[in-house]
Amino acid sequence: DTGVSQNPRHKITKRGQNVTFRCDPISEHNRLYWYRQTLGQGPEFLTYFQNEAQLEKSRLLSDRFSAERPKGSFSTLEIQRTEQGDSAMYLCASSSELFQPLEQYFGPGTRLTVT
Amino acid sequence: SQQGEEDPQALSIQEGENATMNCSYKTSINNLQWYRQNSGRGLVHLILIRSNEREKHSGRLRVTLDTSKKSSSLLITASRAADTASYFCATDRGSTLGRLYFGRGTQLTVWP
Numbered sequence: 001d002t003g004v005s006q007n008p009r010h011k012i013t014k015r016g017q018n019v020t021f022r023c024d025p026i027s028e029h030n031r032l033y034w035y036r037q038t039l040g041q042g043p044e045f046l047t048y049f050q051n052e053a054q055l056e057k058s059r060l061l062s063d064r065f066s067a068e069r070p071k072g073s074f075s076t077l078e079i080q081r082t083e084q085g086d087s088a089m090y091l092c093a094s095s096s097e098l099f100q101p102l103e104q105y106f107g108p109g110t111r112l113t114v115t
Numbered sequence: 116s117q118q119g120e121e122d123p124q125a126l127s128i129q130e131g132e133n134a135t136m137n138c139s140y141k142t143s144i145n146n147l148q149w150y151r152q153n154s155g156r157g158l159v160h161l162i163l164i165r166s167n168e169r170e171k172h173s174g175r176l177r178v179t180l181d182t183s184k185k186s187s188s189l190l191i192t193a194s195r196a197a198d199t200a201s202y203f204c205a206t207d208r209g210s211t212l213g214r215l216y217f218g219r220g221t222q223l224t225v226w227p
Contacts, residue, residue, distance in 0.1 A: 004157075006157075031213055033213065033214070033215075035215075040219065041219055041220075042203050042205075042217030042218050042219050042220050043158070043203075043215075043217050044217070045214050045216070048212065048213065048214055055212065056214060089155075091158070093158075095213055097213075102207075102211075102213040103148065103160050103163055104160065104213065104215060105160065106150075106157040106158040106159070106160075107157050108156055108157040109155075109156065109157050111155070
């Protein structure tokens with residue numbers, strides 16, 4: 001199948017370490033989104049790519065966060081110098097601008113725990 | 116910041132009963148979407164309703180939209196234990212870029 005996949009599914013790291021997550025969108029989707037979700041809350045937007053271009057970033061995305069989508073296919077989200085407040089579920093979603101309105105298809109998420 | 120506010124925050128019912136969840140939002144929208152999330156997992160798209168639509172059905176799901184009141188409701192009929200999940204509404208705040216703004220969700224528990 002060809003749903004959105006994310007790796008790893010779980011990550012435990014010590015404060016101060018760097019972590020990188022990967023998202024593989026549905027193959028024909030040119031739009032890719034990252035969201036963050038903390039316990040008891042809905043997902044909050046982090047950033048958005050159309051093809052390889054990063055078109056929008058949330059204020060939540062501090063300078064410790066960087067996202068890339070080098071060839072317009074998979075994307076990576078890196079967090080440098082992790083803090084305990086970074087503990088959350090990181091969700092990736094994709095959509096196609098060919099289909100309006102834009103329904104987003106979510107991956108299973110990467111759960112990050114910073115100790 | 117969160118866009119929608121779902122209520123109730125938690126809902127507990129018996130199998131076979133209907134479950135109604137509400138969502139309110141603050142800005143103009145192009146469409147409103149409902150998603151389901153099973154514990155610790157990703158979100159599954161349930162249904163999308165455009166701003167010029169008032170009601171939409173999909174299987175046991177019925178969604179209504181009242182743009183004058185900036186509110187939507189999701190009705191699940193003849194609920195099943197497998198419907199136990201968190202339900203979120205999401206809006207686009209009038210943008211066409213696709214960024215979604217989610218509420219805090221309603222936790223639905225359906226007892227067998």
